[in-house]
Amino acid sequence: MSTYVIGDIHGCFNGLNKLLEAICYNADDTLFFLGDLINKGPDSIGVLTWIMQQKNCHAVLGNHDLYILHSIINNSNSLNTTAQTFIKKHDAIDWLLQLPLLIEQGDYLFCHAGIHPKWSDSDIKNILKLQNDFISTTNLKQFYSQPSWQRAPEYDNPFFIMAVLTEMRFLNRIDFSLEQGSTDNMANNPNKVAWFDITETNYTQKHIFFGHWARLSTIENNHTTCLDGGYVYGGKLLCYRLNDGKLYSLTNPKQKT
Numbered sequence: 001m002s003t004y005v006i007g008d009i010h011g012c013f014n015g016l017n018k019l020l021e022a023i024c025y026n027a028d029d030t031l032f033f034l035g036d037l038i039n040k041g042p043d044s045i046g047v048l049t050w051i052m053q054q055k056n057c058h059a060v061l062g063n064h065d066l067y068i069l070h071s072i073i074n075n076s077n078s079l080n081t082t083a084q085t086f087i088k089k090h091d092a093i094d095w096l097l098q099l100p101l102l103i104e105q106g107d108y109l110f111c112h113a114g115i116h117p118k119w120s121d122s123d124i125k126n127i128l129k130l131q132n133d134f135i136s137t138t139n140l141k142q143f144y145s146q147p148s149w150q151r152a153p154e155y156d157n158p159f160f161i162m163a164v165l166t167e168m169r170f171l172n173r174i175d176f177s178l179e180q181g182s183t184d185n186m187a188n189n190p191n192k193v194a195w196f197d198i199t200e201t202n203y204t205q206k207h208i209f210f211g212h213w214a215r216l217s218t219i220e221n222n223h224t225t226c227l228d229g230g231y232v233y234g235g236k237l238l239c240y241r242l243n244d245g246k247l248y249s250l251t252n253p254k255q256k257t
């Protein structure tokens with residue numbers, strides 16, 4: 001019986017199956033998925049249907065999962081291909097709606113984008129307690145009414161918490177607000193830093209596993225591990241065995257050259 005943490009799948013059901021083969025998965029193993037299970041790849045329904053059937057699979061919501069949920073339940077009239085395939089899959093939509101944004105397991109935290117460096121362990125406990133109420137039709141509508149990086153850093157505001165857990169990459173080191181974009185441009189904005197590089201605040205001692213940032217691949221320091229290898233973009237599907245720290249890396253056969 002092993003426990004694995006798996007990075008962004010993005011609807012790549014073939015990739016998931018190859019990974020399960022590589023780790024010799026059996027139903028007694030425990031899997032933690034770091035969000036962005038769906039969208040972009042060819043078989044989002046296949047991925048969700050499989051995960052929903054397992055007894056020891058846990059997952060957090062990523063920004064793509066949230067966005068697809070929002071466009072379906074708020075009747076957006078510009079549904080993308082993934083959202084269209086989900087419209088009649090009520091069981092999959094209901095299953096996604098009950099997923100958490102954050103999971104705590106012993107000394108580990110699992111989330112899609114990251115943990116805000118200003119959050120203390122008691123803030124994190126509060127979020128774990130309150131998060132079930134965050135994902136609703138009206139909250140999703142309000143969440144998407146404003147770009148996340150424009151939200152003030154209010155640490156007890158559900159929308160700021162949702163943005164941090166599902167979208168954060170860079171923060172402003174002066175006021176700890178979210179910065180836009182996925183690349184740093186230090187010349188224009190010297191205060192823009194990756195969230196995990198801010199270590200001088202009241203940081204949790206728990207080890208944080210996250211995905212979301214394909215460009216980082218397996219960046220690892222003493223308190224964070226990123227497992228998004230950008231498989232859907234022709235990169236790698238990454239998986240970490242918690243029992244012994246073994247890293248599995250599965251290359252997309254359609255790898256970019």
Ligand SMILES: [Mn+2]
Nearest residue numbers: 036062063212
């Ligand atoms: Mn993401």
